[in-house]
């Protein structure tokens with residue numbers, strides 16, 4: 001049985017980011033939950049099996065509310081210096097001010113229930129479906145721009161602009177403000193030098209505050225306007241909650257989908273047989289997008305929680321007050337759930353996938369992400385039948401994020 005005093009594995013090395021699946025498979029064979037060390041010195045238990053992932057994602061004994069969890073942080077640091085650094089950072093000089101973290105993904109019921117209900121009123125299936133023609137048109141414009149070059153970076157030319165523009169539409173960010181909005185959001189998600197991140201978050205908060213006031217004064221047909229007016233009996237989102245929600249939608253809604261498009265495209269570029277299957281039968285596209293999410297999904301480990309009491313995971317007991325990270329990347333390759341898991345197979349059954357999480361925090365944007373993924377990747381391969389990598393794919397640089405899996409660049413030849 002693994003114990004808390006097991007030295008945590010130093011997992012998140014550059015080699016891991018290049019190919020996490022082998023290391024995750026080894027951990028899965030070792031134990032159902034294994035303590036690992038994050039690069040900033042925090043110990044977290046990594047859960048790698050599909051069944052355990054599904055159970056723990058929906059387990060109310062695991063909390064996401066850092067207002068409760070911050071007292072637990074110190075004892076999860078092995079190195080006192082790293083701990084001091086972390087506490088100094090998470091104090092008043094925190095990179096992310098409180099106002100950016102009062103959102104549903106970092107809260108437990110009853111706060112979570114209330115926030116999700118109010119936001120669900122604005123983020124409707126009808127609103128998502130109504131975006132289909134606009135997303136198609138935007139994609140085709142970007143593909144035409146790509147066609148003017150023999151070689152392009154697919155991340156920059158397509159994978160990034162579609163989800164980012166869609167989030168700007170949803171939030172009602174006017175076209176003239178998008179360059180600044182993009183600069184701040186890049187800094188915020190990249191976690192670059194802390195001073196820069198702090199400045200970007202201050203600018204972003206000021207911008208969102210002003211935007212919310214604009215929507216209050218002049219309601220428009222966008223989701224932010226609906227969020228400003230969303231009511232549940234006497235309940236309404238506070239100003240901080242509105243800013244935080246807009247920020248969550250921005251981060252959760254674009255960084256992830258960018259990498260669905262990038263990783264999905266790479267999967268097809270390296271699997272010509274699957275590409276032919278899709279060219280011959282377009283009805284396979286929805287299943288193909290599910291398979292891309294399983295095979296190399298954008299959210300590998302962004303599911304941290306902490307235990308509010310001891311929790312059994314198979315024969316391992318994770319004590320109270322420990323951080324737990326449920327590896328969706330590992331769950332998707334669990335041979336007990338997916339036979340021959342390292343094979344890309346667009347005819348698999350995907351019921352009960354955990355790529356979008358499970359339980360009360362199941363991704364609110366999943367229908368939108370699926371829609372964007374299907375439109376963008378299918379139109380890309382239809383427009384450029386000769387699309388191929390412009391570099392050796394083994395040399396591609398993956399971003400060194402703990403939580404997300406995505407390419408820094410994907411150079412391709414269009415013809």
Ligand code: HEM
Nearest residue numbers: 104105252253256257260303356357360361363364365369
């Ligand atoms: C939550 C994945 C796109 C908004 C989540 C969670 C996952 C996830 C795994 C749950 C995390 C946890 O339980 O700890 C993804 C993937 C995406 C994607 C793989 C793209 C392929 C989007 C988009 C939006 C969005 C496009 C919105 C525009 C959210 C929100 C939550 C969430 C608001 C929090 C839900 C809650 O706490 O109740 N997402 N997401 N996501 N996602 Fe997504």
